[in-house]
Amino acid sequence: MTVRDGDNERMDSLADSSSSTRDYRDHTRTWGHDIGFEPLRGNRLRAHGWGELRDGDYLLLSNPAGGEARYRAVEVRRPPVGPDDQWFATLEFAPRERP
Numbered sequence: 001m002t003v004r005d006g007d008n009e010r011m012d013s014l015a016d017s018s019s020s021t022r023d024y025r026d027h028t029r030t031w032g033h034d035i036g037f038e039p040l041r042g043n044r045l046r047a048h049g050w051g052e053l054r055d056g057d058y059l060l061l062s063n064p065a066g067g068e069a070r071y072r073a074v075e076v077r078r079p080p081v082g083p084d085d086q087w088f089a090t091l092e093f094a095p096r097e098r099p
Helices: none
Strands: 002-005 008-011 021-024 034-039 044-050 058-062 068-077 086-093
Touching: 034 058
Parallel strands: 002 021, 021 058
Antiparallel strands: 002 008, 034 044, 044 086, 058 068, 068 086
């Protein structure tokens, strides 16, 4: 899996090759690469944002305690009109596996 942080990329050996990890932590959010979200029941979020995202991708998000959390995009939808990189998604909490 490739982790994208701005123009930098690194490989993460914990996931399969069909998904990517998108970095939406506070320090990486910029014009054209941003996210907004609200909690749903259980461990899910309803999110909207800009930037590349596909079903199955992981997202790194900042949490209020100063750490980070990982979510997986379980459903990504594109608006019928609007920017090509705009998306709406349902995210599910997906903590990293410990070795």
